[in-house]
Amino acid sequence: GRFEQTIADLRGVKQGRLRIATVTTTKYFMPRLLGPFCAQYPGIDIALEVVNRDRVLERLARNQDDLYVMGVPPDDLDIIREPFLENTLMVLAAASHPLAQRRSITLGEVAKQPFILRERGSGTRLTVERMFRERGLSLNVRMELGSNEAIKQAVAGGLGLGILSLSTLHPDPSLDEVAMLDVEDFPIRRHWYLVWPRDKQLSVVAAAFLDFLRGHVDLLMHREPPRV
Template identity: 70%
Template sequence: MKKGRLRIAAVTTTKYFMPRLLGPFCAQYPGIDISLEVINRDRLLERLARNQDDIYVMGVPPDGMDIECEPFLDNSLVVLAPASHKLAHLGRTVRFAEIAREDFLVRERGSGTRLTMERLFEERGVPLRVRMELGSNEAIKQAVVGGLGLAVLSDSTIGDDHLRNEVCILDVEGFPPMVRSNCSTFGRSNCSRQDGWIMRHRR
């Protein structure tokens, strides 16, 4: 496929790596125009239900939809705390029971990161103490700096963040759990472009 259009919808956590991944594909296929919509998971699922795009990138594929799903990128979740937090200075691995006693800052309901986080706590048989819901990862990081609670975020959202000196990643037992980002396709009208992009970035 030398020319055409590839429409991609991706959840917000992918904004930290999706643009970089698209660069090599664009260089190899300069005749293909790419549109990238970075949105929250609920809006992505709405677009998926209406078959508005060619590829959908998310961490947790939905149940009950006739889609084809290909894993392509591993991502890890980490526990973020203020640099001054008591759990950051224990000199040992933090037990899960210790973070379970802390308040957490979370994304809105339906967020893939929140779903994974809720499952982790449910598997441990402990309740998740939600202090506050926030609409973006950036807001959550600022709230962590402000001492409002801990957070579980994708490691890719931290990167070379300017807040590195004000927050720390806790060494918690069972972390980091690996979350695989998935490419889902609904229908196969542009399968050569879809498969070309997915196969290039699977790892």
């Protein structure tokens, strides 16, 4: 078919450019996917724009890039969304927090705690606020921070609880000085999506990356949250 032909064509292509706009949380795993792709196609240059979700949506609406990566694709744009990796959200506390020793913590108990969250509009925050709202609860947001690393540091410092993607954590969370809490309805299991406008004709390079990704997602470290 035509798609197979474009892949065959690319094998003879020595140069090209792949433009990807991706939300900040994906910086923990996108380089591990792009590395092997670049090794297979050394003539292809990558332009990776790592920005917050609102900026990714702006770029998507303007069709500025080949592909877009995010956890919560928009409902108001005519797009194709392809899930390619699990995105697991966990509740975190300082390792010394009293809740770190507890089991089966209710969502109501957690809602009373101060939270440190990403800015409004971030995919993680949208997902979490929707879940609490559906259960008649609201989050007590003490602080908004623009990076996952800053949230981890604030949680480790005892400023409040955080909710982050498992992909942002060290395989041994104690090295981040945080504990994953055993909370009702958590972990939230979502996905990361590759997104592009439905009417967009993907470039040969973008089609090759899509094909590569479908076959190589196992390059990523799949880590199940511990059974707390």
